[in-house]
Amino acid sequence: ETTGEEDITAFIGSTWVYYIGSGGVNKTLNYANVTENHHWTFCFEPGNHTISSTLSLSYNNAQSQQRVFIPTLLTLSNITTTQKLFLLPTALGLFTQFKTEDTIGNTLTLVKAVITRVLGGNTITITSSFTDGSGLVVFFLNPDITYSGSFSKTGFVTNNFVFVPITDIRVVVLGITGAVIGGTDISQNMSYQTFPLNSSLQNNTDFLFGFDVNASETLTLISMNITSPNGTQLGFQSNAGAGFISETINTKNFTIINGAFVIQTSNETIKFVRIWIVGNDFIGDYSLFRQLGLFLDYEFKDFTRLLIVIAVIFGLMIFLTAGQITDTSESQIAVLIILVWIFSVVGWLQNPIVV
Structure with a gap:
């Protein structure tokens, strides 16, 4: 492989x-x-x-x-069948574990798991096996590759998903065949909201992650599981009914944060995920400082920036002195100093002053 x-x-x-x-x-x-x-x-x-x-x-x-x-x-039959098998060098992989459960948390055994990936432009079967008496199955896979998993068992809906291998145990949930899919009865009389509302978050900042659910039907469980890009759990909250659950979590230096949410009744389950983008800037930040800073982020040429700065300063000074024979206004000098300072703060003019 x-x-x-x-x-x-x-x-x-x-x-x-x-x-x-x-x-x-x-x-x-x-x-x-x-x-x-x-x-x-x-x-x-x-x-x-x-x-x-x-x-x-x-x-x-x-x-x-x-x-x-x-x-x-x-x-x-008498027609020859050829099957190619793939091995992965020990130095390139790790053992990743899966545990299979039904929608109410009961362990499922003898679930067939098939792992595939794209290699050389073709989808190939890497390995397959059945879960043991504890609902566990272990595969040796490359942590730098995205794989597809298919877990199936008679009487249950097949769970197909993509993943990147980690050492933590992943729980794979299989719904019952013929059960209501997507929680149709729940969703008719229910509303929910996840927090933070913003889709992008600042690095190394505390945010309140929350899940607010209102429903006329009796709910048996709502849960929120927040994880890092590699699947490490950052926070988990649950409640035996509708309401608001929350936890304050620091974004650290993550690039994304994943949220898995569950709403459940005695016979139906809704599950969905949400992804927050994490970085040094808010995508929704439209301040003058950010917009000018974008020119630096995308390598706007130094000389071009200098010409723009000079043009802005001269244009503003000409506007302020229009109609004057001689310039004796101290306010215009102050405006000039402020402009130089602003362009220095956003990085358009280099100077040794630390602001």
Whole structure:
């Protein structure tokens, strides 16, 4: 799983459960090879039959962590099928964990998880597995790559999402098939608002993050989970009903802050996210200081700025002295000093004075 997609050797362990027809009768093949090879070939005879088979295949080598390939039900015939498997060098990855739950927090086991990504312009399957008895599944992935996850289980709505691997446990929630999607009954008689209202925030500043929910229907839970770009939890608040929950959080040097919000009744759930952009300037700041500072941020040429400063000063002085034969006004000198000071403060004129 590198940009070059180099061919490597690995050894495997596999379990095949295969059958003809409905599967009332099946056989199991356990195959392992501790000798590293570039590929393996499986075949059966007679070749005029088509068989169905499940497969769980693990593979790794001395330079990589083990991965597992669990495809959907295979239909095998006399037509050759080729499957490319991907390993990631140990030095390039980390273990990322997922925990599966239903909408009320019950652990879901045997949820199939499939991880894919785009490599070389094509979407490829990286690895797949099932959650264990604790609802957990662990994958070895590259933290510099954006992956797609698909978690599915019979009787539940498949959860598809994109993510960047982290070491913290991610909770994946699966809704029940046939349940109300999007909280239609809730939303008919409900209003909510998230805070801060501004979509951009200042670095290293305390802000009140809040979630205000009003509803005529009885709510069992509202919650707010605020996280950093890498998924670290910055704050969490919840309430067993409608109302206002909040927490003061410092933006530090983050570039974005994520908010995950939940509104829940006994049989419906609404979930949504909000992202705040964090930086040294407010996007909504239209002050003269910010607008002049934008010229510096986008490398407005020094000489051009100087010409503009001179033009502004001369233009204003000509306007103030219009109709005068001689200039003896001290107020005009004061205006000149103030203009020089203003342009110095915003960085258009360089001087050693610290303001």
